[in-house]
Amino acid sequence: MSSVHPDLHALKSTLWSIHEALTNFRPLAIRPPILDSSTEALVPGAQDLNDGGQWLHQENIPGLKQLKDSVKIDLDVLEKFLDDPKSSSLPPLSTNAPYLIAVWNEVLCAPPLIVSILKSFPLPAGPSSDHNHQATHKSSLVKVDVVADSGKRWLRVNTIKNNRMLAEFREIDSYLTDSEDEDELGPSLAQKEFDNSVLRMGRSLIAAANANPIHLPTGAEPPRVTLRLTRLNPFEPGEDDPRISQTIDGLRAMGLDVELGERSQTDLPSPLQAPRTVSPAQLVPTPSxxxxxxxxxxxxxxxTHAPLPASIEEAHVRFATPRVRESTPDVQQQSEGDVTTSRALTSQIMQEMLQEMGRGGMFEVLHTRLLPLLPPKGAEPLQFWTTEEAKERFTRIVNKIGGPGERRRAEVLFETSEYPSHVAETRFWEGSRYPPGYIPILPIRLYREHSPPLEGAPDRAQFFRSTEKTCRDILAQGTDLPGAVSQKIAKQALYSNNGFRRNPESERATVTRANARLTAHTVQSLLWGAQRGWTTLTANKSSVKTLLRELKAARVEGRLAEDFPVQNESDAPEVITIWILDPRSLAESARERAALSQTV
Structure with missing residues (x-):
């Protein structure tokens, strides 16, 4: 280190290290163990589920870039000053580095989750909280250096030194001395109550916290505020004015947590790097x-079952709709619906073709993942479960729009005494492009209870527990009929997740009041999987995205008390919590109509 301005060289070195750490910094990240086997995941450059901004992991903290930019500005100024040969004869440069270093240390030590950095909060308009001023003030902002613990903790750094406080006290004393010489009726700047800049900062922080409460299960509460005074020492020899201790006591009396001194190196954890990446091949489904x-x-x-088209042209022909010669409004509306259905089914069959060229269609993907889970004879078999409501809705849909083969498969899909197991297998796989028993899917079992018990599987991964809590919270808020949703969402709801135009006369699933994009039966299905610690298989990708946004909101609001890995969970095999496939709609009737129209 240079003998000229050694303190500045030390600050420069520290700032450089912080800038490098900020470049690679990743706060605590919980990547949901979700496997996306949809066609979108096959496309190079498509957004990965675990990399999207709407998912649970936290890589882009608001304000983190601002902190990095501020560090870089100060670093550049220091380097320019120290590289100048004339700097050796100049006084030390004034720099913001001590403050930036202190903020970075608070980021490293902050309790997760970090919500934001260098964020300003509004103070309510009205009478000033400053006891010595009776005038009103306009709404102003109070800066908080780190908002942590999912918003429940505010951290603020103040780098004021003893000598700066002593200068304030001398100024206060001068007003007091001057007032003794003034006429009693004249104006006076002398304090009526003890006050200084640090106390004013404390009052502003408390006022802002009270004006910006966070919503917890117990109700709205103001964040807890910690003020770290990095360079203020009430026992500094020669600068130990008792009013420094009085200031600190006053801050604590307000309800602030006051911490003195800079954080020691032993307090600082290593900057968190990118979290452990788990490849899709490492994710394992549960036996149930x-x-x-x-x-x-x-x-x-x-x-899923019919032979695939041999070409893209054949795929377009498979569900092609006949041209309509009449132009009455009813016929025209029916024609538009047929065209929409045709396009959706064509898109889905082309997805199936793309899957076959990539890693195989739905059954092949399941076969590859589930085959290692098949137990030896006599052991507990691979099992598939669903809710009674899902079965009932499924049966109504198949009976209404399913083709002969689709209805035949539906008849044997669940446990039944009507068909022996070998007959059920034959009927299910009849006409399929896959051999009988390719996936041991039969029979699908039904949960006995309408809702899962409150006591879940004890050895579940944390993400299962967080998902269960969020699903229960969503369902507890009740449901609305689809007509009660907002106009924007209602317009989007004209089409199903599979791309079909909905029939307004058909029974529609109720939506949750918590989020109109989530149907109650979908949340109920996800709740069962989370409560039992089982992999949930779904083709409803949009609902998974919405649920995870609800999970993220619950974390930020502090409603998930145990939302971090426990024990040695990070070393355990990654269990798939949610497994996403492409949707496959009932298509047999549409294929038959298209084939008939082409022969006429």
Whole structure:
């Protein structure tokens, strides 16, 4: 280190290290163990589920870039000054580095989750909280250096030194001395109560915290505020004015947590790097698998079983709609619906073709993942489960729009005494492009209770527990009929997740009041999987995205008390919590109509 301005060289070195650490910094990240086997995941450059901004992991903290930019500005100024040969004869440069270093240390030590850095909060307009000023003030902002612990903790750094406080006290004393010489009726700047800049900062922080409460299960509460005075020492020899201790006592009396001194090196953890990446090949499904309505439909769909088109042209022809010669409004509306259905089914069969060229269609993907889970004879078999409501809705849909083969498969999909197991297998795989028993899917079992018990599997991964808590919270808020949703969402709801135009006369699933993009039966299905610690298989990708946004909101609001890995969970095999496949709609009737129209 240079003998000229050694303190500045030390600050420069520290700032450089912080800038490098900020470049690679990754706060605590919980990557949901979700496997995306949809066609979108096959496309190079497509957004990965675990890399999207709407998911649970936290890589882009608001304000982190601002902190990095501020560090870089100060670093550049220091380097320019120290590289100048004339700097050796100049006084030390004034720099913001001590403050930036202190903020970075608070980021490293902050309790997760970090919500934001260098964030300003509004003070309410009205009478000033400053006891010595009776005037009103306009709404102003109070800066908080780190908002941590999912918003429940505010951290603020103040780098004021003893000598600066002593200068304030001397100024206060001068006003007091001057007032003794003034006429009693004249104006006076002398304090009526003890006050200084640090106390004013404390009052502003408390006022802002009270004005910006966070919503917890117990109700709205202001964040807890910690003020770290990095360079203020009430026992500094020669600068130990008792009013420094009085200031610190006053801050604590306000309700602030006051911490003195800079953090020691032993307090500082190593900057967190990018979290452990788990490849899709390392994700393992559970032997018992939870199915939602979208997968029940996919299991019997003609798209899943019928031979694939030999070309893209054949794919377009398979569901082509006949041209309509009449132009009455009713016929025209029916024609538009047929065209929409045709396009959706064509898109899905082309997805199936792309899957075959990539890693195989739905059954091949399941076969590859589930085959290692098949137990030896006599052991507990691979099982598939679903809710009674999903079965009932599935049966109504198949009976209404399913083709002969789709209805035949649906008849034997669940436990029944009507068909022996070998007959059920034959009927299910009849006409399929896959051999009988390719996936040991039969029979699908039903949960006995309407809702899962409150006591879940004790050895579940944390993500299962967080998902269960969030699903229960969503369902506890109740449901609305689809007509009660906002106009924007209602317009989007004209089309199903599979791309079909909905029939307004058909029974529609109720939506949750917590989020109109989530249907109650979908949340109920996800709840069962989370409560039992089983992999949930779904083709409803949009609902998974919405649920995870609800999970993220619950974490930020502090409603998930145990939302971090426990014990040696990070070393355990990654269990798939949610497994996403492409939707496969019932398509046999549409294929038959298209084939008939082409022969006429």
């Amino acid at each position: 698998i939870n199915l939602d309505l979208s997968i029940l439909l996919a299991l019997v769909s003609d798209l």
